[in-house]
Amino acid sequence: MESYNFAPGPAALPQVVKQELINELSDHLDDQLSILEISHRSDSFVSLINKTQDSIRRLFNLDDDFAVIFVSGGTTMQFALTPMNFAIQQKKVAMIDSGQFAKRALTMAQEVPHVQAEFLDSTKDDHYTRLPLIPSNINSDQYDYLHLTINNTVEGTCYHEGMYPDFNLPVVADMTSCLGEENIDLNRFQMVISSTQKNLGIAGLTIVILRKSWVKSANLELPTIMQYQTFIDSNSLVNTPPVFPIFATSKMLDWIENNGGVAEMDHRARERAQLLYDFLDDSKKYSAPVKISDRSIANVVFTTGDDQKDLDLASRAAKAGLYSIKGYRGFGGLRASLYNGMPIEGVQALVKFLGEY
Amino acid sequence: MESYNFAPGPAALPQVVKQELINELSDHLDDQLSILEISHRSDSFVSLINKTQDSIRRLFNLDDDFAVIFVSGGTTMQFALTPMNFAIQQKKVAMIDSGQFAKRALTMAQEVPHVQAEFLDSTKDDHYTRLPLIPSNINSDQYDYLHLTINNTVEGTCYHEGMYPDFNLPVVADMTSCLGEENIDLNRFQMVISSTQKNLGIAGLTIVILRKSWVKSANLELPTIMQYQTFIDSNSLVNTPPVFPIFATSKMLDWIENNGGVAEMDHRARERAQLLYDFLDDSKKYSAPVKISDRSIANVVFTTGDDQKDLDLASRAAKAGLYSIKGYRGFGGLRASLYNGMPIEGVQALVKFLGEY
Numbered sequence: 001m002e003s004y005n006f007a008p009g010p011a012a013l014p015q016v017v018k019q020e021l022i023n024e025l026s027d028h029l030d031d032q033l034s035i036l037e038i039s040h041r042s043d044s045f046v047s048l049i050n051k052t053q054d055s056i057r058r059l060f061n062l063d064d065d066f067a068v069i070f071v072s073g074g075t076t077m078q079f080a081l082t083p084m085n086f087a088i089q090q091k092k093v094a095m096i097d098s099g100q101f102a103k104r105a106l107t108m109a110q111e112v113p114h115v116q117a118e119f120l121d122s123t124k125d126d127h128y129t130r131l132p133l134i135p136s137n138i139n140s141d142q143y144d145y146l147h148l149t150i151n152n153t154v155e156g157t158c159y160h161e162g163m164y165p166d167f168n169l170p171v172v173a174d175m176t177s178c179l180g181e182e183n184i185d186l187n188r189f190q191m192v193i194s195s196t197q198k199n200l201g202i203a204g205l206t207i208v209i210l211r212k213s214w215v216k217s218a219n220l221e222l223p224t225i226m227q228y229q230t231f232i233d234s235n236s237l238v239n240t241p242p243v244f245p246i247f248a249t250s251k252m253l254d255w256i257e258n259n260g261g262v263a264e265m266d267h268r269a270r271e272r273a274q275l276l277y278d279f280l281d282d283s284k285k286y287s288a289p290v291k292i293s294d295r296s297i298a299n300v301v302f303t304t305g306d307d308q309k310d311l312d313l314a315s316r317a318a319k320a321g322l323y324s325i326k327g328y329r330g331f332g333g334l335r336a337s338l339y340n341g342m343p344i345e346g347v348q349a350l351v352k353f354l355g356e357y
Numbered sequence: 358m359e360s361y362n363f364a365p366g367p368a369a370l371p372q373v374v375k376q377e378l379i380n381e382l383s384d385h386l387d388d389q390l391s392i393l394e395i396s397h398r399s400d401s402f403v404s405l406i407n408k409t410q411d412s413i414r415r416l417f418n419l420d421d422d423f424a425v426i427f428v429s430g431g432t433t434m435q436f437a438l439t440p441m442n443f444a445i446q447q448k449k450v451a452m453i454d455s456g457q458f459a460k461r462a463l464t465m466a467q468e469v470p471h472v473q474a475e476f477l478d479s480t481k482d483d484h485y486t487r488l489p490l491i492p493s494n495i496n497s498d499q500y501d502y503l504h505l506t507i508n509n510t511v512e513g514t515c516y517h518e519g520m521y522p523d524f525n526l527p528v529v530a531d532m533t534s535c536l537g538e539e540n541i542d543l544n545r546f547q548m549v550i551s552s553t554q555k556n557l558g559i560a561g562l563t564i565v566i567l568r569k570s571w572v573k574s575a576n577l578e579l580p581t582i583m584q585y586q587t588f589i590d591s592n593s594l595v596n597t598p599p600v601f602p603i604f605a606t607s608k609m610l611d612w613i614e615n616n617g618g619v620a621e622m623d624h625r626a627r628e629r630a631q632l633l634y635d636f637l638d639d640s641k642k643y644s645a646p647v648k649i650s651d652r653s654i655a656n657v658v659f660t661t662g663d664d665q666k667d668l669d670l671a672s673r674a675a676k677a678g679l680y681s682i683k684g685y686r687g688f689g690g691l692r693a694s695l696y697n698g699m700p701i702e703g704v705q706a707l708v709k710f711l712g713e714y
Contacts, residue, residue, distance in 0.1 A: 004389055011394060013393055018393070021393070030372070032360060041686075042364075073430045073434070074598075077430070080580035108581070204598075243554075
């Protein structure tokens with residue numbers, strides 16, 4: 001039986017990447033020198049970390065002001081560290097309520113002592129089926145920066161290229177579920193955060209891309225392990241980094257580059273999402289509630305219109321080898337996550353199943 | 358050519374554990390359901406995390422007051438989070454200067470705003486070739502807790518069972534390079550920290566064992582992602598954890614249990630270390646500077662007495678397949694790290710090489 005994993009992350013990896021990870025371990029079964037065992041101070045690991053940074057610079061056309069660092073603790077830890085580092089003049093962060101992870105970022109910033117955070121706009125009343133416009137005239141004297149959730153994994157929305165105004169204040173972009181899949185110009189941001197377990201590797205690593213010129217203005221009254229400057233200065237080797245997750249990301253970046261880069265990932269993602277959205281929009285049994293212009297190409301949210309039927313469908317789909325299409329806990333409905341590791345055949349199989357259900 | 362990796366961590370894994378990791382990936386090459394790809398909310402991963410906690414409880418005979426949580430960011434991040442959570446009454450931490458990682462813990466605690474940390478004793482003047490006694494009568498009205506580095510990876514010393522007084526204040530034990538190898542009763546501590554890349558798995562995971570009764574007194578004025586209580590309440594699933602490192606640790610814990618538990622690991626470690634120390638003590642070419650009672654069984658520090666010769670020897674050893682015996686940068690000399698993944702044959706090969714050099 002063919003099977004496909006539509007989980008929102010961790011998520012499916014390309015088979016060839018998995019094979020490369022197996023090969024690495026198999027090649028070093030006898031010599032204690034596999035990527036799981038070598039020192040993070042070894043020449044070969046330092047080369048790997050440099051190569052991985054270079055791949056990221058090249059794939060995302062980063063200008064020279066950007067540093068690329070590798071951290072752990074997940075994006076939620078970044079939701080606390082970002083205001084701790086940067087909300088120090090106005091002590092206030094502007095945010096946009098586009099859903100669950102925007103809410104989490106707000107909460108985490110509000111929990112930082114002496115920091116405030118507030119939503120400038122929200123589409124909560126529309127159950128997040130559309131995105132708030134990003135305001136173009138934010139009062140930059142009032143906020144240290146604007147935090148944006150670019151792709152909303154739970155609600156299935158995304159700020160696509162073309163939906164961004166010119167910014168008059170620093171912008172921190174949480175791109176955890178779209179970096180490396182959707183082609184969005186990063187040079188407009190001061191900082192980009194992305195954990196790797198969706199489009200760029202496995203769980204346990206967060207890529208942070210940030211402007212060195214901005215980090216110069218950051219808080220120095222923090223333990224150095226919590227300062228971004230420490231990671232820039234040490235080339236992400238202030239202490240033992242998550243070695244195997246970095247290796248998996250390097251293999252995933254190679255795969256993206258060998259397959260045409262982010263532009264081609266974006267093209268394939270649109271093809272996958274379009275196939276599913278077209279089917280849902282044409283169907284009388286299903287509906288995709290999100291406004292067409294705001295729909296995510298990574299996370300396709302849909303429903304039969306009946307909670308019990310949605311649960312039954314997700315459970316039957318899993319039995320048919322189509323895993324993890326249940327919607328986010330507390331949000332309900334159905335969701336198919338279609339990241340870089342998902343071949344078009346997976347979407348075809350899902351559409352076939354949904355048609356026959 | 359046989360080869361052995363004496364790196365201080367990440368370090369050699371038992372071959373059978375590596376084979377199991379390969380098997381897991383190979384078994385799921387086609388179905389998108391490998392441990393690298395499944396959701397951290399899936400039943401199978403939740404079972405894995407529970408099973409791993411149970412293994413730790415069993416292997417270390419933990420009493421019921423202890424919680425076991427899985428975090429990332431390394432031990433250095435814990436050096437900041439521990440005082441942020443617990444140095445809130447006296448705002449002062451007692452420490453013992455046993456070397457490099459004690460120093461790092463002190464620095465990180467001092468960098469936490471409003472927290473002080475100080476060494477009660479130091480053997481710096483003896484170049485850390487012996488350990489300070491742990492004082493038995495610390496003024497518990499003056500300090501929130503005592504932080505101890507149990508095994509000093511750089512200097513090759515360890516507080517063995519029998520070297521601990523009865524404590525009259527909470528003790529946080531950094532056991533990164535000895536947990537799971539040396540048999541030390543954990544029930545005397547309030548908190549034990551150990552990253553897994555030495556004796557318990559691979560890089561990217563830190564195990565924290567801590568008393569629920571103590572966590573109740575912790576700081577609530579921190580972002581919840583920085584509070585230990587959050588990890589206890591969410592069963593370490595507040596956000597995506599480092600899934601594959603947890604899997605590797607579960608396999609390593611199984612291996613320890615199948616091979617006789619921590620008592621047997623301790624026995625094997627003593628055998629390995631004794632073989633090398635005996636050779637060094639008998640030799641006229643080498644010396645092991647650490648006081649015999651304080652010697653680590655995980656990290657054997659030695660020297661030819663000549664810096665250039667030490668470097669030459671480390672480089673020739675690597676060419677002969679005996680990797681990473683160079684001492685810590687800045688500390689100098691030679692060091693062979695002998696963790697759970699190192700078979701006695703590795704030490705025999707090293708002794709043979711050292712004898713012939």
